[in-house]
Amino acid sequence: MPTVKFTYALRRFFPGLKDTPSKGNTLKEVLKEIETTYPGIRSYILDEQGSLRRHVNIFIDGTLINDRTKLNDSFNDHSEIYIIQALSGG
Amino acid sequence: MQKTILLGTRKGLIAYHFEKNKWKVENLSFEGAPVSIAYADPRNDTWWACLDYGHWGVKLHRSADRGKNWEEITAPAYPEGEEIKDGVPAATRYIWAMAHGGKNYLSRLWVGTDPGGLFLSEDEGNSFQLVESLWKHPTRKEGWFGGGRDQPGIHSIVVDPRNEDRIHIGISCAGVFETTDAGNTWEIRNKGMRAEFLPDPDAETGYDPHILVAAPTNPDILWQQNHCGIFRSTDGARNWIDVGEPEGPAKFGFAIAVAEDDADQAWVAPADSDMTRTAIKGAICICRTDDGGKTWKALRKGLPQENCFDIVYRHALATSGDALAFGTTTGNFFFSPDRGENWQTINNYLPMVYSVQFVA
Numbered sequence: 001m002p003t004v005k006f007t008y009a010l011r012r013f014f015p016g017l018k019d020t021p022s023k024g025n026t027l028k029e030v031l032k033e034i035e036t037t038y039p040g041i042r043s044y045i046l047d048e049q050g051s052l053r054r055h056v057n058i059f060i061d062g063t064l065i066n067d068r069t070k071l072n073d074s075f076n077d078h079s080e081i082y083i084i085q086a087l088s089g090g
Numbered sequence: 091m092q093k094t095i096l097l098g099t100r101k102g103l104i105a106y107h108f109e110k111n112k113w114k115v116e117n118l119s120f121e122g123a124p125v126s127i128a129y130a131d132p133r134n135d136t137w138w139a140c141l142d143y144g145h146w147g148v149k150l151h152r153s154a155d156r157g158k159n160w161e162e163i164t165a166p167a168y169p170e171g172e173e174i175k176d177g178v179p180a181a182t183r184y185i186w187a188m189a190h191g192g193k194n195y196l197s198r199l200w201v202g203t204d205p206g207g208l209f210l211s212e213d214e215g216n217s218f219q220l221v222e223s224l225w226k227h228p229t230r231k232e233g234w235f236g237g238g239r240d241q242p243g244i245h246s247i248v249v250d251p252r253n254e255d256r257i258h259i260g261i262s263c264a265g266v267f268e269t270t271d272a273g274n275t276w277e278i279r280n281k282g283m284r285a286e287f288l289p290d291p292d293a294e295t296g297y298d299p300h301i302l303v304a305a306p307t308n309p310d311i312l313w314q315q316n317h318c319g320i321f322r323s324t325d326g327a328r329n330w331i332d333v334g335e336p337e338g339p340a341k342f343g344f345a346i347a348v349a350e351d352d353a354d355q356a357w358v359a360p361a362d363s364d365m366t367r368t369a370i371k372g373a374i375c376i377c378r379t380d381d382g383g384k385t386w387k388a389l390r391k392g393l394p395q396e397n398c399f400d401i402v403y404r405h406a407l408a409t410s411g412d413a414l415a416f417g418t419t420t421g422n423f424f425f426s427p428d429r430g431e432n433w434q435t436i437n438n439y440l441p442m443v444y445s446v447q448f449v450a
Contacts, residue, residue, distance in 0.1 A: 009145070040162065044146040047181035048167035055145040085145045 002079040004034055009085050014038045022081070027058065027071035030081060045083060055086040091413040091448070096137065097423070098128035098405070098445035103139050105157055106436065113425060113436045117157035127405060129188040130449035133196060137449075138215070140185035140201075148182045148203075152215060166201050166209035166218040174205045174241055175231055182207070184239065189247035192254030200257070202244025206234055208259060210273060221273045229264065229278070233295035237263035237317065245404055246302035250309045258312060258327055260302035264295045266314070266327050282330035284318040300344045301404040305353030313356050315346040315404070320358055322383050333383025339370050340377035340386040345407035345416065349429070354382040357409065357430055359402035359416055369398040376407075376416070376430050392433030393424060403444055410448035417443025 001021045011017050020037060024030035028050070035042040045056055052058060052068040059065070059082040065073040075081060093108040094116065103125045105117040120139055127140040137157055141149040150165040168180040184204040191198025201209040201218060207225050209218040224230075234242040239262075246260030255272040258279065265280040283297045298317035305311040310326040319341060320334035334341040339360035349355035357378045362370045373395040377386045400418035407416040414426040421440035426433045 013146070043149075043165070044143075047147060047179075049170065049172075049179040049181050051179065051181070053145065053147055 001077055002030065002075050002081055004030060004081045004083065006082075007084045010041070010044065010083070013044060014041055017041075027065070027073060027075075027081070031071075057084050057086055058082065059084060091411040091427075092450050094130075094449045095408070095415055096128040096130055096445070096447045096449055097417055097440070097443055098125035098140070099417070099421075099441040099443050100124050101441035103128045103137075103157065104440070105137075119153075119157045119160060120151075125444065126185055127188050127445045128447065129445070130447060131190045131199070132450065133190055133193065135450060136215075138188055140188060142184055148185055150185065150215075163215055164217065166203060166207070166220070168207060168220060172207075172220070172225070180205055180207065183241060184243060186239075186243045186245040187247045187259075189249055192249050192251060194254050198254075200247045200249070202247050202259065204236075204239050204243035205241035206230060206243060206261065206264070208244050208247075208273065223274055224259075224267065224269075224276055227267075227276055229295045233293070234261060234264040235296065237298045238300075246299065246314075248302055248304045248309075248312070250304070251306075252309060258302060258304070260299040260314065262300065262317075263298045265297035266299055266302060266312075266330075268327055279323075279327035280330070281328065282323075282332075283316060283321055284332070286318050301346055303346055303348050305348045306350050308353040311348075311353040313346050313348055315343050315358055317342075317364060320346070320383065324382075331383075333379070335377075335386055339375060339388055340379070343402070344404040345402045347407050347409040347414065349409060350411065352380075355380050355429075356383070357407065357414060358386075359407050361401040367401055369400050372396050372398050374398050374400055374418070374422075374424075376414070376426075376433075378430050389426075389430040389433070391431065392426075392435075394422075403442075405445035405447075406443045408446045408448050413448070415446055415448070417446050419443070 004020045022030045060075045095106045097104040102121045103119045106113045107116040124142040126142045129138040137153040139151045150163045151160040153160045172180040174180045187202030189200045197214045199211040199215045208221040211218045248258040250256040256270045267276045285297045299314040302314045312323045314321045319332040321330040322333045343361045345359045347357045374393040375388045375390045400420045417423045423436040
């Protein structure tokens with residue numbers, strides 16, 4: 001079962017956030033599952049059309065995902081899915 | 091004068107309260123987050139914060155207790171499959187206007203967004219729906235474009251208090267649109283406006299009204315600080331006349347306010363041309379007309395007159411009774427108790443100010 005890890009920056013909005021195992025087979029399913037654990041979090045990661053927000057990145061086992069629109073990048077049962085913020089602005 | 095001022099700033103929502111003849115900070119919320127609009131609904135004193143988290147998207151919060159506690163509401167969202175242009179998915183990029191629906195529609199709220207969608211709530215903001223008739227307007231995909239922002243945006247929503255189904259909106263860049271049936275159908279109201287930046291300055295759409303306001307004493311008198319001058323209409327936006335000064339300073343700028351008790355009295359916050367967008371000759375001034383724009387007077391007493399770079403964003407100049415207040419791009423915040431004749435500094439050290447509103 002892959003584990004989802006989150007940038008500390010999201011704890012500002014979701015104080016109880018911690019590493020979370022997921023049963024999802026695709027990134028979309030994973031994020032849907034995370035949404036049930038942390039209601040509202042999906043809208044911080046994806047826009048309403050389901051695309052990854054411009055300044056949010058997802059790494060799977062240390063590699064940045066390729067498909068920011070359909071989220072079709074694959075992973076395995078032992079993968080770490082890391083949701084992180086891009087650094088920008090001041 | 092109302093005794094509270096709400097500020098939306100680049101680093102949070104700040105509420106000032108007037109007591110013992112001084113403005114003091116009553117509340118700071120969302121410290122560090124850009125607040126594109128801080129809005130108080132005068133019907134129920136609910137405060138709204140429109141947040142623009144760069145990383146995490148646009149969020150909407152409301153407070154029933156003057157900012158002590160906030161509740162996150164689902165922000166206006168574009169339905170699946172909607173596109174800004176062919177192949178470019180539409181998502182809410184910025185909330186740029188908020189207006190209540192009036193005393194006959196107590197549950198109604200309007201929200202204007204970048205990339206050009208108007209949203210309506212009929213349940214006090216618990217949910218918002220895209221106003222399809224405007225989104226599907228035949229001019230939108232080809233005749234609207236970004237001005238100041240990358241995509242078109244609705245920054246002005248003016249509800250007529252005599253008939254709350256009649257609404258004028260301002261879009262940069264498209265122009266002024268009017269509905270008389272609560273958003274089912276729309277008419278373009280750009281006659282008399284100029285768009286010097288377009289190949290065809292008399293185009294149907296593509297105009298840049300930086301902000302649109304109506305006179306409270308006569309909502310058929312509308313004013314706008316436009317990219318290409320200061321325009322006024324006396325017939326409900328059917329015809330616009332440039333009432334700015336050809337040589338300035340009352341010419342280019344972003345903000346405008348109209349007196350609550352006089353449809354001929356208005357204030358603008360001049361800026362130096364669209365090329366530089368700074369204070370004119372390094373000096374901050376507010377210009378006032380008392381005669382419907384025939385003449386303008388520059389008001390400078392108490393405002394810094396050298397080495398300034400400030401300009402005033404479109405929602406950052408407000409009036410209440412005899413009082414005026416404005417916040418600037420470099421974080422200065424000024425107050426006048428006497429219609430702009432004399433000015434006091436409230437703060438020199440704020441973040442960039444996006445919105446200013448007097449509230450109860």
